[in-house]
Amino acid sequence: MKTFKGRFTQQESIPEEGIQRALEVLRSGRLHRYNVIEDEVSEVNLLESEFARYQGAKFCLACASGGYAMQVALTSFGLKHGEPVLTNAFTLSPVPGAICNAGGKPVLVETTDQLVIDLSDLEQKIESSGSRVLLLSHMRGHIADMDRMCQLLEKKGVQLIEDCAHTMGAAWGGKKSGSFGLAACFSTQTYKHINSGEGGFITTDDPELIARAIIRSGSYMLYDRHDASPEASYFTNIRLDTPNCSGRMDNLRAAILRPQLRILNENGRRWNERYRLIEEILSNAVGVTLPVRPHVEEYVGSSIQFLLMDMTEKQIKSVIRKCLDRGVELKWFGAPEPAGYTSRHDSWRYIESQTLPNTDRILSKMLDMRIPLTFSLDDCRLIGGIIMDCISEVRMN
Numbered sequence: 089m090k091t092f093k094g095r096f097t098q099q100e101s102i103p104e105e106g107i108q109r110a111l112e113v114l115r116s117g118r119l120h121r122y123n124v125i126e127d128e129v130s131e132v133n134l135l136e137s138e139f140a141r142y143q144g145a146k147f148c149l150a151c152a153s154g155g156y157a158m159q160v161a162l163t164s165f166g167l168k169h170g171e172p173v174l175t176n177a178f179t180l181s182p183v184p185g186a187i188c189n190a191g192g193k194p195v196l197v198e199t200t201d202q203l204v205i206d207l208s209d210l211e212q213k214i215e216s217s218g219s220r221v222l223l224l225s226h227m228r229g230h231i232a233d234m235d236r237m238c239q240l241l242e243k244k245g246v247q248l249i250e251d252c253a254h255t256m257g258a259a260w261g262g263k264k265s266g267s268f269g270l271a272a273c274f275s276t277q278t279y280k281h282i283n284s285g286e287g288g289f290i291t292t293d294d295p296e297l298i299a300r301a302i303i304r305s306g307s308y309m310l311y312d313r314h315d316a317s318p319e320a321s322y323f324t325n326i327r328l329d330t331p332n333c334s335g336r337m338d339n340l341r342a343a344i345l346r347p348q349l350r351i352l353n354e355n356g357r358r359w360n361e362r363y364r365l366i367e368e369i370l371s372n373a374v375g376v377t378l379p380v381r382p383h384v385e386e387y388v389g390s391s392i393q394f395l396l397m398d399m400t401e402k403q404i405k406s407v408i409r410k411c412l413d414r415g416v417e418l419k420w421f422g423a424p425e426p427a428g429y430t431s432r433h434d435s436w437r438y439i440e441s442q443t444l445p446n447t448d449r450i451l452s453k454m455l456d457m458r459i460p461l462t463f464s465l466d467d468c469r470l471i472g473g474i475i476m477d478c479i480s481e482v483r484m485n
């Protein structure tokens with residue numbers, strides 16, 4: 089019986105060009121984004137312009153993390169203390185965390201069996217909460233019907249902020265994920281699509297929102313050193329009205345991100361090759377349900393999810409154990425106790441507890457697996473085969 093020897097947490101190394109540039113930054117000693125000489129343009133400033141261009145956004149702020157980006161986007165939108173913020177019930181804890189840290193109250197919206205936000209529950213919760221804003225988490229890269237979503241939000245006068253931690257490089261109907269609403273937030277943490285250890289971005293076309301975000305991030309009166317930003321007049325009042333909460337990106341991280349941005353689309357293609365190979369294998373297993381990915385959804389398959397709808401909790405746990413024995417790490421959002429990066433909405437005790445039967449039912453049947461690019465296509469074939477074997481063994485018993 090074959091086991092898999094690879095590591096599910098091993099990403100690729102930083103491109104050589106990024107390592108060289110990082111060494112230059114280190115030798116210069118000018119790591120702080122505002123520490124420039126003569127006509128020098130800092131790595132962070134360059135990265136912001138490049139990422140804005142990539143996204144087709146007018147403005148961009150690079151910052152300390154994806155969680156920081158969401159928190160600052162919400163405060164810069166003008167969220168008031170205690171105000172309700174709609175978000176997905178199926179997401180990771182930085183999302184409700186950002187809402188709470190921005191002074192908001194998360195209102196969780198149900199999940200469909202396609203693993204996206206449920207638009208009819210969203211409509212109901214817009215009514216019942218009176219919320220002005222949705223922080224939409226494209227969790228695990230699954231994109232809801234953005235045409236219907238935007239129609240609904242427009243009809244109800246609700247603003248959209250996108251959490252694109254898992255959709256950097258993805259699109260819906262040819263339009264980049266992150267370009268559908270008022271603002272979008274991205275993460276450059278190691279397990280996302282570009283890797284600087286920690287880091288994040290806010291993109292928007294709204295000059296006031298980005299001016300508030302820039303001042304809040306700790307620009308002091310140096311906001312004119314931002315190229316992907318609006319003209320100085322937008323800062324005149326905002327600079328004195330916005331409390332500082334330092335969360336800048338530094339030149340070292342920007343230096344290693346810039347060459348990664350240039351290969352992001354190519355890496356998206358490589359992720360999807362791996363995703364589709366595993367998807368194809370699992371689609372032949374009895375009792376495995378895979379999300380149907382609509383034609384207009386141009387996803388980046390950096391992880392895969394599948395459901396074992398007719399298995400009991402005991403059987404699912406047994407599949408996870410057998411896979412792990414053969415080197416394949418599956419995550420389960422159904423566990424009552426939070427583990428690793430994974431926790432369920434009822435573990436977020438800092439928010440008001442909410443009843444979400446559909447989300448609970450789906451998460452109790454769903455398994456989740458990372459697909460790092462260090463896995464070869466042969467690795468993916470082996471992994472798919474192991475999962476198949478383990479599922480059928482459990483079914484036989």
Ligand SMILES: *Cc1c(COP(=O)(O)O)cnc(C)c1O
Nearest residue numbers: 153154155180182251253275277
């Ligand atoms: C990782 C992640 C974030 C933000 O992550 P940081 O670690 O703060 O950069 C936001 N949303 C989701 C769904 C994530 O997985």
